[in-house]
Amino acid sequence: MAASAAPVQLSLVDLLLTEEEAAELQRLLAELERKYERHAHILKHGTIDPFWHDSMNLNLVRSHILAAKRAITALCESKGIPVPEAVNRPTPPEYPPEFCVVCRPHHS
Template sequence: MEKKKLDMIVQKYLQLKPLGDKDAVAARREYARRELERWRDIFEHGCSDPAWPDGCNLNLIRNHIIAALSDLRDLGENTSGEYVPPEVSSGLMIPAGRFFKVRYKRFEQEGQRLQIAGVEISLF
């Protein structure tokens, strides 16, 4: 299926517009794929969210993936081979992030419990 059509289908899915079964499956699969890509990007590079540590954002995106896969199962699709990222510590911070130092300092001043991701954390 071409990317432009997938983009349109995913937009309908996100707006909760009715889709036929074939389009609903395609939309949910593509949405789960995009969210996994987004999760991996944040896990590798951190994010810039000034209000929440990287771990909170990673867990939120993980929930999006789980919801999309659950919807696929409800449509009768087999999702047993799909990768679901693990839950991480909510206070996890990715040091490779462009805004890591500023964000880490701010969260620490607010008294948040933080954990800096190290090389020992490998999920792929």
Template sequence: MAKRQRNRKEQLAEVIRESHEQWKRLRENGGNDPFWTDGVNLNLVRNHIIYGRRLCEEELQEGDYPEEYYLPLPEKVPPNYMVKGDEIRRKTSELMRNIKENPDYIGLFGKSEKSQKEVEIIKYISGYSQSISEDDLVAMRRFIHWDFSGMMQSIKEELRDITPVAEIEKSLPEGQLSIFDLFNI
């Protein structure tokens, strides 16, 4: 049986309904956008709803608008709004405290020579520390998902793999040496 082709009214109804659902999810749970605040994304989805309504007005007769057209338009939110700001701050502070108490992190500063990855980790942590002091919730939200202990473990394994194993040298006999003694022949 052939699939029934949806008419334009059904298509627009779906666009508006999905945008409303997305807006509700963002408003309740916040987003995961690594660069933009929840407020910016909520207003973007709100604009999608407005656009869907405008398409209804342009393409359909007024009495033929879908039910979704009449759903209340979500409010506009401030662009810097973040849904779970206090939770993000709490988790980030807790994570930063755990990292700064971590012996691997403390050990990085005792080393005179650091690998490139160790330097990068120090820079990341410094940047995230700065995001906390500046209350940059978007950067802090990225930090919450950062796997510090996994990165430290991979660095340890990498350094262990490249560190040469010292060969135990046979001590030379005392007294007169021959050329054979020098080359372990």
């Protein structure tokens, strides 16, 4: 008796997206995760930027997170597929202009 192959299960996403669209969705989700990791890194370690407070970089990464969420949501809504849970992850707060993780003399 020959072993039968396991049935292939296709998700709704697999059925409604082209290969290119699925790849784009995966790229956007990976980018979103990288942005969250970058934000966490800056919040923990600060930056070495001599010209800007850490808040400027934190707020910049926050805006990248928002842009990635909008792009993911737009792609999913245009194809009628559910928006991934990653988009519901809380967006980091905005920081005041003078915020520094580790204040340096040139930032006082």
